[in-house]
Amino acid sequence: MPRGRRIAATAAALVAVFALLSVLWLWRDPMGLVRADFARQRIAAGLSLGQIQAGDHRWVYAERKATRADAPTLVMIHGFTGSKENWYPLAQRLSGDYRLIVPDLPGWGASERKPDADYGFVAQSGRLSAFLSALARDPGSPLVLLGHSMGGGIVALTAADHPQQVDRLGLFDAAGVRFADNGFGTEVLAGQNPFAVHDEASLQRYLDTVFYDAAAKPSIPWPASTAVIGWRRRQAAFEQQVLDRIGRSEERFLPGERAASIGQPTLLLWCRQDAVIDPSAMALYAERIPQVVQVMLDGCGHMSIMERPQEVAAAVRNLIEEGEFR
Template sequence: MKLAAALVAAASFAIVALLLWCDPYRVVLADYTRQLIAAGLSRDSVVVGDHRWVYAYNDDAPADAPLLVMVHGFTGSKENWYPLAQRLRGRYRLLIPDLPGWGESQRRAGGDYGFVAQSARLARFIEQVARPRGGEVVLLGHSMGGGIAALTAARHPHDVDRIGLLDAAGVRFRDNRFGVEVLAGRNPFAVGDADSLQRYLDTVFFDAAAKPAIPWPADDIYIARRKRDAAFEQSVLDRIGRGPERFLPGDAAAQIRQPALLLWCKNDAVIDSSAMALYAARMPQARQVLLDGCGHMSLVERPDAVAQAVTELAGTR
């Protein structure tokens, strides 16, 4: 019996080792699965248009509860929303996709992943996946996802009942180092080694206590993935950060009539908090929330405060 158990254990180890050798990123995905379970979420996929979307969801809320659709930012993924999801599940139904091109969702070589194209894709995703679930759709967008959400709410008002923009891109905010580097054609989020990974984390997080630790071997695996994605990241940033689309979300925001939330952190080193006033000038109906002691990742650094602001936007049923 002991020999049989040892052989089974050895075989299992060999299979796991082979899988990791073929795809080391499975280590990161395994941790994402752990986070998914901890947040009380499930995972599914769907083909919408010409892309396969992977999304997390939770329907453990009253049938008439608002449905929150949460859209991540540049270099982000659905996992960025999990701390907030933990605080909102049960009161709301949750739908958290990886945008096409990012995370686990499909990317097509040479595809357009700028504000306009992604906004059109998001509208179709809401129509196909969110609307059939019933209830109000509350669209939340962070950073790049905020710009995409703003365009979607403006151009597809029948798809969005309420809108929340968190640290959103899409307006000409006060100059900072991040913006200057983007306009110069560089990617300030680029990760190619341990030093640049630390610089990336230091840029997006202000609160040291909220900054994630990425232990070995996950750090090396993550760095390798980001290096492979460097050309893709640059192509997206060229389009949304210094191309003709870069201010379309802010321009379109003047057409947003839905109840709205604007939420920023004072210490955001990516999308300077001056952006909130620019959006507010176009969305006078929006409630403004400015948080202290946090940076670009408000949804991770201050999830309790963000959850309270979202609750005030979405209401309860």
């Protein structure tokens, strides 16, 4: 056989072996495709993984160190059914000299979950304060706390109740106020979980609810979709427990009430097509925090940090660079 044909045959055989190994890998671990993509995004953002014991839980987080010890530290807190990975597109675009800390909240992602523990706004705010205290940080490094959705309600409480820990604040599509009625809110008040996933149709409904921009909507091909559905089914009881606390208990509007005590420079950012936390919530927060800067983005839904990461990054940089830190 001529040398060229031997090389081509060898290459074809290697491709076939690689394809077979890939199929076997996905068959044994369908979530591997999702984890691999998360790892790709994390590496692209220059983040590495770490963990720390803070308060009563073990936290897992992603971190990118700064070149200066006194550079601002940005801590990013995800929302309901979310994880640290939601912030990776934004982290990749925050190319300034910042230290980035992106944790999984206790109970979520890779962080510790304890049976029968409370994971509502108040309990998580206390844990977040403990996490901020546990971070090794240069005394000259100001702390900027960013929260999305449920995470926005948590960081609002933390900034109000522990002002000495937070220098600046960003609330993105934040929960914690009584916004104008929409389909999502009506279902929550009726005791349902609009984010529940139990089959392909409900997975698509979930994605269609939180994303407006089709170009930014994640694609979850089979067999990863089957694995994601199975995983979300196993989370159903926990999700319902958390939603009962943040959506229907006496603390559901506490972040908005306590926001009147927020004195730090604050960024409020929403997407006009948010079908989860109606954009009317931004004005309600603004009424209580007179020193806010408001940014309304168009053509995006609830996942502003993933649908419009470039614009969100610009708003965050303005928050950090506007005026002097105390």
